[in-house]
């Protein structure tokens with residue numbers, strides 16, 4: 102349903118002091134074929150035969166055609182201010198001449214809207230017109246001749262007191278008032294007291310809620326219970342409104358005022374007196390500030406500013422109306438607070454009434470025409486009123502749900518002739534049960550839940566409950582009791598099931614604990630496969646003949662694995678940095694143990710380190726090696742214990758080892774163990790295991806790196822450690838770990854500065870030796886060196902190579918001779934000798950090779966001098 106904005110035009114009488122009415126503005130009524138002018142007109146009524154126009158001036162639209170300004174139409178006829186013989190006619194159904202009373206206007210156009218608001222719709226009534234045209238008079242009115250606002254309130258309370266709309270329902274209304282003014286495009290709450298005449302009330306923001314309704318945030322709302330209450334609130338608030346004297350109006354409104362009456366109607370059920378519905382209607386009563394011609398108003402600068410704001414907002418109002426009429430895609434509501442607040446009344450969901458106030462004075466003729474043009478356009482705006490009503494009745498209690506005969510439940514929909522088969526799969530024989538356990542044909546119930554309940558409770562249970570009911574109960578009470586009983590039964594059975602499940606879980610947990618405690622107990626290969634690390638399971642699956650000892654060993658490994666899981670739990674909650682640090686700590690610990698010969702512990706620690714750095718491929722490989730190592734050691738020991746000749750290749754253990762290794766590398770037969778002629782049993786076992794280990798490791802390496810990967814690529818520094826340990830085991834030698842790699846120096850400003858100082862010192866030292874480069878390097882050399890030695894581009898590896906090279910030649914990469922000789926002996930793993938420099942010293946050595954190039958202007962570096970801005974740094978700390 103749509104509703105057009107209704108227009109009512111009212112011509113005010115000529116005021117004392119105004120020039121005589123020239124009869125230029127006439128109110129015509131078709132019914133009595135007459136046109137009247139403002140009161141006290143000095144001119145006779147407009148000549149009915151005067152020339153008339155089919156428009157209302159160049160900017161008009163929508164005015165009707167007709168001949169003459171006769172009373173053949175209802176509306177306003179205005180003489181062209183430039184040519185009095187031309188008449189513009191504006192047809193409106195509601196037109197009031199100067200003699201019209203406040204009561205007439207109220208009864209004809211406003212009173213009907215009270216019922217609209219009462220029914221839960223927003224109604225907006227606004228007075229529009231040039232300054233001094235009588236807007237405030239129409240809306241507010243003097244105390245002895247109240248206008249629309251007081252009359253609306255009075256009618257509202259009268260309606261409220263006699264609010265009985267039907268025989269069944271009684272209505273109770275609550276009225277609350279809010280009152281704002283929009284002054285210079287800022288919103289102020291007129292209900293909020295101000296400390297003094299100056300505008301100290303806070304400006305209120307205009308917002309939009311999720312539903313798109315515009316509202317003034319933080320606006321006060323005063324409930325009023327009677328007309329007297331309202332008068333008290335309204336008079337106080339109105340006194341706060343910005344009013345100023347202009348030449349045209351002694352009490353000119355300097356702001357737009359919007360009074361809102363919020364009407365909340367509660368509809369009661371007469372039987373129970375309970376609230377059935379709530380409707381919330383609103384009446385917005387808007388007294389706009391009048392458009393002003395500053396030539397006529399004689400405004401001072403402050404009034405001019407007000408006037409500009411007023412005219413601007415009215416102009417936006419006009420643009421909004423125009424956009425609505427032309428069906429524009431964008432309506433410029435947001436261009437002014439006024440239009441934003443009146444958005445609902447203009448093309449929104451409210452019912453609107455625009456009262457056009459007209460002045461008969463000739464000086465306002467053009468403004469009058471503008472006002473009428475605006476009115477004609479506005480009347481084409483269509484709103485879509487919406488009723489704001491909600492049903493607040495509580496949902497019907499379960500006992501009042503449709504009753505079904507339990508003994509003869511309704512057929513499912515699909516079974517009815519012509520009914521659409523249900524799309525929900527339904528097991529045969531199962532009947533849907535409502536949430537309270539009653540068969541609910543109409544009530545929706547999720548199938549799974551309802552059906553499971555049905556299977557739990559069954560119709561028999563309900564029947565039993567029904568039988569238990571004492572006599573004399575009503576049907577509803579019986580239903581309610583059954584519902585409660587069934588609910589309780591469902592709850593009890595669910596609880597029982599839950600307890601049962603809990604017991605099962607506990608049983609399972611205790612049996613798994615038992616299994617862990619007794620490592621010798623028989624375990625199914627499946628459980629092994631599930632619990633052991635993935636790298637271990639394939640090997641075990643293929644060797645089901647492993648003896649008890651090995652089983653015990655595996656159990657121990659499992660425990661370690663579980664401990665690893667705990668570590669994994671801890672690793673989960675650590676930050677990446679902490680994880681890395683913890684992983685490094687484990688590696689360091691492993692190194693320490695390996696140094697002491699505790700290879701087993703070392704390898705275990707390497708494995709734990711893996712928990713914290715799971716993506717570290719090197720550590721994963723080390724874990725596989727460890728498993729093989731353990732396996733072969735055990736095999737080797739048992740072989741040595743059982744054989745008189747340690748190298749016996751035909752021994753059972755050795756053949757097992759051979760088989761195990763061949764699993765990993767079927768194409769790589771184990772080499773014969775290199776056993777010396779005379780060797781002790783333990784040493785022999787070690788050698789046997791070592792040889793098997795070496796074969797298995799190489800086989801594994803082939804498996805994991807089919808294309809062949811170098812040792813360093815296999816494990817880097819830590820991989821090397823593993824190989825070294827293996828080597829030590831194989832050769833029965835002490836294991837010497839490699840020294841830690843020096844950390845990379847960070848390129849911090851401080852270090853760069855420090856490096857500069859060091860370079861300065863280095864230059865001095867080198868000069869002192871008589872072999873270094875001169876402290877003042879020429880530009881060409883500096884450039885060529887900078888191209889070669891941009892420290893940012895020199896990798897660590899390159900530095901290692903340089904070190905070796907320079908240790909051989911005694912010169913650095915640039916041909917400089919060093920005062921101190923680098924002592925890297927070039928051993929096969931790059932391990933330094935006992936008297937070698939510490940990593941820190943090595944790092945320092947590297948620093949000394951950094952070349953700092955100063956700017957072209959400075960040949961010599963001044964030790965201790967602060968770095969200058971224009972220095973060009975082409976080399977930096979490695």
Ligand SMILES: Nc1ncnc2c1ncn2[C@@H]1O[C@H](COP(=O)(O)OP(=O)(O)OP(=O)(O)O)[C@@H](O)[C@H]1O
Nearest residue numbers: 113114232233234235236237238350353354390391
């Ligand atoms: N219908 C009327 N009957 C008698 N007097 C009227 C009527 N309409 C307006 N007046 C008088 O005209 C003067 C100006 O009216 P009013 O202040 O209501 O104009 P306005 O449009 O509100 O002006 P502004 O926009 O400057 O506030 C007032 O003195 C008012 O009493």
